Amino acid sequence: MGSADTLEHPTEARTWKGNIPVWHRYTAGIAGERFLRTLKDQGKILGARCQSCGVVYVPPRMYCERCLKPLPDGEWKEVGPRGELVSFTRIFLDLDGEPLQSPRWVGLVRLEGASGVLIHYLHLPEGIAPRPGMPVEAVLKPALERRGSILDIEHWKVL
Amino acid sequence: MDQWVYPTTGLHEKDFETGRVLVETWKSKAEYAWDAGIAMGRFLEELRRGRLVGRRCNSCHRVLFPPRMFCEQCFRPTGDWVPLAETGTVITYSLVHVRWDMVRLDQPLVPAVVAIDGASAGMGILHLLGEANPESVKIGLRVQAVWKKPEEREGAITDIRYFKPIS
Numbered sequence: 001m002g003s004a005d006t007l008e009h010p011t012e013a014r015t016w017k018g019n020i021p022v023w024h025r026y027t028a029g030i031a032g033e034r035f036l037r038t039l040k041d042q043g044k045i046l047g048a049r050c051q052s053c054g055v056v057y058v059p060p061r062m063y064c065e066r067c068l069k070p071l072p073d074g075e076w077k078e079v080g081p082r083g084e085l086v087s088f089t090r091i092f093l094d095l096d097g098e099p100l101q102s103p104r105w106v107g108l109v110r111l112e113g114a115s116g117v118l119i120h121y122l123h124l125p126e127g128i129a130p131r132p133g134m135p136v137e138a139v140l141k142p143a144l145e146r147r148g149s150i151l152d153i154e155h156w157k158v159l
Numbered sequence: 160m161d162q163w164v165y166p167t168t169g170l171h172e173k174d175f176e177t178g179r180v181l182v183e184t185w186k187s188k189a190e191y192a193w194d195a196g197i198a199m200g201r202f203l204e205e206l207r208r209g210r211l212v213g214r215r216c217n218s219c220h221r222v223l224f225p226p227r228m229f230c231e232q233c234f235r236p237t238g239d240w241v242p243l244a245e246t247g248t249v250i251t252y253s254l255v256h257v258r259w260d261m262v263r264l265d266q267p268l269v270p271a272v273v274a275i276d277g278a279s280a281g282m283g284i285l286h287l288l289g290e291a292n293p294e295s296v297k298i299g300l301r302v303q304a305v306w307k308k309p310e311e312r313e314g315a316i317t318d319i320r321y322f323k324p325i326s
Contacts, residue, residue, distance in 0.1 A: 014200050014314060020189040027170065027182050036181050096188045148181040 034076075035059040040148040043140050047079040047114050058114040080111035085134040085156070088122055107156050109136055121155035128158060135159040198226040201240065207314035209306050211243040213278045224278035243277035245304040246325065250274045250283055254293050267293050273302055273322050289321030301325045 028036055031048070038046050048060030048071040055066060058079055063070045087108040094100055107122030107130065123139070124130060136156040146152035174180040195203055198214060202225050205212040213222045214237040216230035222241045229236050252271035256264050269291060274283035288296060289305060302322035312318040 014195045014203055015192040016195055016203075016315075017190070017192050020187075020191070022187040022189050023184065024187065025175075025182055025184050027180055030168070033181055149183065 029062075031060045031062045031071075036148040036150070036152075039140075039150075039152050040146040043143060043146070044078045045080045045111060045138060045153075046076050047111075049075045049077065051075060055115045056113055058111060058116060058118055077113065079113035081138040081140075082159070083109040083111035083114070083118075083136055083138070083156075085122070085130060085136050085158075086110050086117050086132060088130040088132075105130065107136065109138075109156055111138070120150070120153055123155040123157050125158065130158075196228070198228045198237075202226050203314040206316065206318040207312045209309065209312070209318070211245055211275055211304070213241045213243050213275075213282065215239045215241050221279040222277065222282065224275050224282040225284060241277065243275050245275075245306075247273040247275040247283065247302055247322070249288070249296065249298055249300040249302060249322075250281065251298060252288065252296055254296075269293055269296055271296070271302075271322065284316070286316065286319060287321045288323070290323040295324075 027033070035046050038044050045058065046060055047056045047058040049056045050064035050067065050069060050071060052067045052069045053064060055064065056077075056079065057065075057071070060076055061071055085107050088105055090103050090105055092100055092103045105122040105124055106119055108117040108119050110117050120138070122130065122136070135158075137159055139154045139157045140146065141152050141154050170180055175182045202212060211224070212226060213224035214226035214228070215222050216233055216235060217238045218233035218235040219230060221230065221232075222243075223230065223237060224243060226240070227237060249271045250273070252269055255268040255270060258264060258268070269288040270285060271288050272283040272285050274281055288302065291300075291302075301324065303325050304319045305321055305323050306312070307318050307320055
């Protein structure tokens with residue numbers, strides 16, 4: 001390809017700006033819906049334990065990912081609200097890549113009774129540095145403010 | 160077969176409205192800046208000046224419109240900019256009674272591909288016809304560009320308001 005053409009006028013170098021409007025609508029599914037409703041209505045975090053391999057899924061699943069056995073109602077139990085901080089990081093940008101007003105910490109937490117980890121905002125008091133193994137607890141929004149979202153959990157607080 | 164089919168749950172708009180089913184809604188910010196490139200950049204600039212321009216293939220000498228930096232048949236670079244007329248011929252068209260955003264129209268819109276005089280056969284652009292009776296639009300209709308006022312042009316295909324039949 002490569003043409004010897006050069007631009008004769010600066011205005012010839014142009015970018016066309018546009019916007020693709022994309023709306024998303026996401027439902028949690030049967031297991032996710034029950035997890036979120038319990039969080040909203042009862043202020044409890046649910047996990048589901050596989051009878052076969054013992055893994056406790058948080059949030060719960062309809063069936064075990066490893067052995068494909070269904071996870072029946074009987075195996076759904078409350079986990080947490082306390083847990084252990086496994087890892088953490090600091091975020092400076094929002095989901096669109098814009099700078100946050102002020103940076104925030106997020107923490108990966110293994111709740112008591114859960115096999116895996118859950119990620120959420122980590123609230124660190126002034127002068128406290130995060131460290132793996134720190135005991136933390138989930139802080140929920142007041143009942144009237146909860147709407148059936150993972151954000152019904154406000155953040156992890158350090159114990 | 161049934162043993163492998165998991166019973167599904169159909170959802171309706173009402174389920175979200177009444178809150179029977181939890182839903183997360185959000186909008187993505189998918190903004191973009193598309194680099195027009197040399198050929199399209201010049202094409203857009205010429206539009207702003209009220210002109211149409213094509214490019215000639217060095218190999219087969221076809222005049223391509225809109226202009227391209229290489230000929231898609233010869234895969235050779237194109238060379239000269241070729242000034243074109245603002246008149247042309249309708250080579251296909253449609254009568255649109257339902258707009259892209261599902262709005263019903265009493266008066267149909269008439270998008271058409273107009274082959275521009277001075278370019279090679281069939282070299283045309285998609286645009287709208289205006290000041291035309293939908294009943295009398297046909298393939299072969301001779302048309303001419305109607306431009307926006309110079310100060311209103313911005314270097315876009317919409318600098319041409321529409322093509323009207325040459326009376």
